[in-house]
Amino acid sequence: MSKQQARFEPYDFNGGTCVAIAGADYCVVAADTRMSTGYNILTRDYSKINKLADKCLMASSGFQADVRALQKVLGAKHLIYQHQHNKQMSCPAMARLLSNTLYYKRFFPYYTFNVLVGFDEEGKGCVYTYDAVGSYEKVGYSAQGSGAKLIMPVLDNQLKSPSPLLLPALDAVTPLTEAEAIDVVKDVFASATERDIYTGDKLEIVIVNADGIRREYAELRKRLIH
Amino acid sequence: MSIFEYNGSAIVAMVGKNCFAIASDRRLGVNLQTVATDFQRIFKIHDKLFVGLSGLGSDAQTLYQRLVFRHKLYQLREERDMKPETFASLVSAILYEKRFGPYFCQPVIAGLGNDDKPFICTMDFIGAKELAKDFVVAGSASESLYGACEALFKPDMEPDELSEVVSQALLASVDRDCLSGWGGHIYIVTPDEVREKILKGRMD
Numbered sequence: 516m517s518k519q520q521a522r523f524e525p526y527d528f529n530g531g532t533c534v535a536i537a538g539a540d541y542c543v544v545a546a547d548t549r550m551s552t553g554y555n556i557l558t559r560d561y562s563k564i565n566k567l568a569d570k571c572l573m574a575s576s577g578f579q580a581d582v583r584a585l586q587k588v589l590g591a592k593h594l595i596y597q598h599q600h601n602k603q604m605s606c607p608a609m610a611r612l613l614s615n616t617l618y619y620k621r622f623f624p625y626y627t628f629n630v631l632v633g634f635d636e637e638g639k640g641c642v643y644t645y646d647a648v649g650s651y652e653k654v655g656y657s658a659q660g661s662g663a664k665l666i667m668p669v670l671d672n673q674l675k676s677p678s679p680l681l682l683p684a685l686d687a688v689t690p691l692t693e694a695e696a697i698d699v700v701k702d703v704f705a706s707a708t709e710r711d712i713y714t715g716d717k718l719e720i721v722i723v724n725a726d727g728i729r730r731e732y733a734e735l736r737k738r739l740i741h
Numbered sequence: 742m743s744i745f746e747y748n749g750s751a752i753v754a755m756v757g758k759n760c761f762a763i764a765s766d767r768r769l770g771v772n773l774q775t776v777a778t779d780f781q782r783i784f785k786i787h788d789k790l791f792v793g794l795s796g797l798g799s800d801a802q803t804l805y806q807r808l809v810f811r812h813k814l815y816q817l818r819e820e821r822d823m824k825p826e827t828f829a830s831l832v833s834a835i836l837y838e839k840r841f842g843p844y845f846c847q848p849v850i851a852g853l854g855n856d857d858k859p860f861i862c863t864m865d866f867i868g869a870k871e872l873a874k875d876f877v878v879a880g881s882a883s884e885s886l887y888g889a890c891e892a893l894f895k896p897d898m899e900p901d902e903l904s905e906v907v908s909q910a911l912l913a914s915v916d917r918d919c920l921s922g923w924g925g926h927i928y929i930v931t932p933d934e935v936r937e938k939i940l941k942g943r944m945d
Contacts, residue, residue: 665884667917668914710888
């Protein structure tokens with residue numbers, strides 16, 4: 516029998532799900548507000564959505580301490596960029612910066628599952644989806660986190676965008692209106708809350724469009740069992 | 742890769758108004774290599790009772806042979822078909838018999854019981870039954886199936902609408918799982934008839 520020694524475990528899993536949808540002239544990003552560890556709930560009121568630049572937001576699930584650290588690093592790099600170039604970073608530039616920042620820690624990764632939303636150079640909505648070490652792709656919609664596997668098939672089915680699974684890759688924004696997209700988001704989170712213990716409590720939805728940034732909240736089931 | 746994901750599978754059963762639907766994918770693989778695109782996972786026990794067996798293909802086939810044997814014996818002795826609830830208990834007992842050397846299968850049982858009331862249930866590989874009123878899922882694509890069914894399900898659907906919902910849920914879910922797919926096989930069962938449909942989806 517091998518000797519059992521106490522080991523420092525550097526990671527924890529705080530759960531949560533994030534979803535993002537890009538439209539022709541709007542972006543929607545949503546995340547639940549539950550933060551858990553193991554079978555316990557740490558708080559029912561934690562925001563996973565963060566603003567990186569004027570019209571660029573990031574939603575992250577996974578290990579929230581790493582998420583905080585990642586935001587600090589990105590915030591610092593963005594500030595330096597603003598000093599050097601006298602303007603805010605564009606969303607595609609921020610997307611590449613995030614990818615490089617994640618890969619920098621390839622051999623001791625940030626345990627974060629991110630989606631970035633914003634507007635591209637043409638003013639159309641865009642969503643970038645990441646894995647933990649920085650592999651990224653521009654898509655029309657994405658889900659990350661504990662409920663992602665439950666949600667992605669429904670987004671594939673409901674958003675009527677060309678699926679990211681099609682080849683050659685087609686322009687990916689959904690033809691749905693902003694209100695319809697928000698309804699889809701509320702529906703998928705209601706479904707994910709039923710079957711995923713880490714998702715629930717409240718749903719925070721942030722909508723970015725030409726008028727600016729708007730925040731909405733929707734209630735989700737609070738109980739794990741019912 | 743887990744032994745349950747060795748062959749890849751996706752099974753769903755859903756309850757409608759005086760009817761039920763049971764559907765599966767058609768792929769049989771060996772890890773990532775596809776070996777068959779017409780593999781049957783749903784079997785008829787009698788006109789109003791179907792069982793879908795996900796997990797290891799070889800155990801699914803063996804278990805099916807044992808279940809058919811036991812049902813035929815039951816028919817000879819009792820001179821009638823088995824009720825779905827009884828059949829579910831039989832499957833559970835047969836699986837638990839092999840508690841320390843199990844069949845690597847997760848069965849999905851669907852049937853019309855007394856007064857043609859739809860009955861569905863699933864169980865884990867050692868026979869822990871899980872009854873449900875709305876839908877049950879099994880296989881390597883089960884997480885995707887849970888999400889899709891939860892979003893698309895409505896209570897008391899007529900057979901046509903139920904068939905549409907099950908098809909959409911199955912195809913959307915297997916498209917996100919590389920181990921299942923190559924089309925779908927759906928049975929819609931009402932008290933009067935059994936409708937069998939082959940679905941064409943992404944053939945990968």
